[in-house]
Amino acid sequence: MAEEDFSTFNMELLALVAPVLQKQLRGEMLSGEEWLLLEEWKNRSAANAALAERLENPAAVQDMLKTWHDIEKNRELNKQRGISKIKALAFDTINTNPAMRPLPRRLLRYAAAIIFLLGTGAFWWTFHKNNNQELGGNKPPGTAIIGPGHNGAILTLADGSKVVLDSMGNGVVATQYGAKVSLYNGQLAYDPVNSSATGSLIYNTVTTPKGREFRLQLPDGSKVWLNAASTVRYPTTFTDKERRVELEGEAYFEVAKNASRPFIVKLNDATAVEVLGTSFNINAYKNETAIKTTLLEGAVRLQAYQQVQTLTPGQQASISLARQQMKVISNVDIDHVMAWKNGLFDFNDASLEEVMRQLERWYDIEVIYEKGIPAIRFGGEINKKNSLQDVLQILESSNVHYRLEEGRKLVVVP
Known part of the structure; x- marks a missing residue:
């Protein structure tokens, strides 16, 4: 099946799949109905299938957890959220499953946070992007990728x-x-x-x-x-x-x-x-x-x-x-307030202009607005390690339309 665009991704199905994936991380047996739901989600796109395969691989899960640990280590609120959810994970159940090895405690504590992020779509998007690159992607020909800022x-x-x-x-x-x-x-x-x-x-x-x-x-x-x-x-x-x-x-x-x-x-x-x-x-x-x-x-x-x-x-x-x-x-x-220092854009209740000012500073671009742009407010967080194009695709799901022109100009259109 052709790969879905994130803006049309079936979030209701993803919300149903998230607890099933969490059960897999705990090493629990899935019911027949849960297997069918998981297969339906995996068959919707190559990115879904690739992500599901990585979640079944303990080494790949550890790599993903390390990535999110680097971002989350200074964010006490998300740590506490992850800790409260991780208490439901049964270490003895994982140990009884020969297909899975126990994750180190310092990494396992973030597993529930990953499932939480998966349920919101933010986690899915991060790894959709990586898998899309591995699978060849669908970038428009001739488009120069504008990478994130650095030290x-x-x-x-x-x-x-x-x-x-x-x-x-x-x-x-x-x-x-x-x-x-x-x-x-x-x-x-x-x-x-x-x-x-x-x-x-x-x-x-x-x-x-x-x-x-x-x-x-x-x-x-x-x-x-x-x-x-x-x-x-x-x-x-x-x-x-x-x-x-x-x-x-x-x-x-x-x-x-x-x-x-x-x-x-x-x-x-x-x-x-x-x-x-x-x-x-x-x-x-x-x-x-x-x-x-x-x-x-x-x-x-x-x-x-x-x-x-x-x-x-x-x-x-x-x-x-x-x-x-x-x-x-x-x-x-x-x-x-501290999201910028912790490697994140936090667009919670931010206006379009506030969002674009952050993107201007981080990606070294110029933002131009055409007439008739509706008032939009945003929510959620995005990893600052993403390219500008990745961030813009995420924002498209909130009705943001744009075009990139030469000279690092981003034109916001109605």
Whole structure:
């Protein structure tokens, strides 16, 4: 049978098959009715058959679990969901089935999460994509695949010279007035010197172009993860009074504790975030409607447009740039905020424009809208390792229509 397009995939049948596949993972016997249902699903497409075959192979299941483990390891909510479901899996039942070997506990705990994802279609799509590539695929002829972003950045030194960090190996990449700047396994780090030796602060800047992410360790030991199209400016050594950096774009901070020297992130002329030692995320892209600061641990104090607000863990401050007003949201969805750092797009309740701005930054494209585009809101998550074309095919199931033109232009059409 010809391979189905994801946008027309029979989700009702998939929902019925998911618990049957879960029984297979547990090594349980299937009823005759369940075998017929499974065969019907397998015969609907070559991708279904390939996926079913992989789920029957313990080694292949372990490979799939490892893939999802890499994505899910920092997502506590999904971990707990997976753990609660995995309790139903009977290890002794698996052991009695000579066709299956027990999976390691650290991998087996994610098996139920895989079945959950399979039921939503997200898991099916990921492996449909891989199987489609193995089977030859059905990509339009002459279409250039736009791959996902990767780790990389540009370091601008105090004298204005630039160092492209994308392809550099480990070692010292620059020396700034005695301070060594080193790259180790994709992370930039500083060996600071006393600021009095230079007479003044020396600033460096790390910029991630579109399609890049990067992480660095500041001279005080604080860690910064930069999202795509972001910039952080900082001194190569901090003064005795404060630690001040400047941010444009999005970054996640883990600030080294030092009660005597507050850590300050300047976002624009009117907005700053002050902390002593904490973990938080800031989204301050110029093309977004608000600056959002989300606190994970510790405490931060925000100052914006003559307003002051202190956050506690789980709260988010949203500063409207148009209204110059600040509001605080409690019990914010931390997984949603941190999805970018954990390798995911989280489009939960996102507008078409919000989705496209994320795609612009990650795939280094330009999005153009034709007239008459309906208002659309989305839900769900997509792996950022997918190509742009893969993501767009998934979005087509939500009535998103488009065409790709030369010059990395994505035209959204009615």
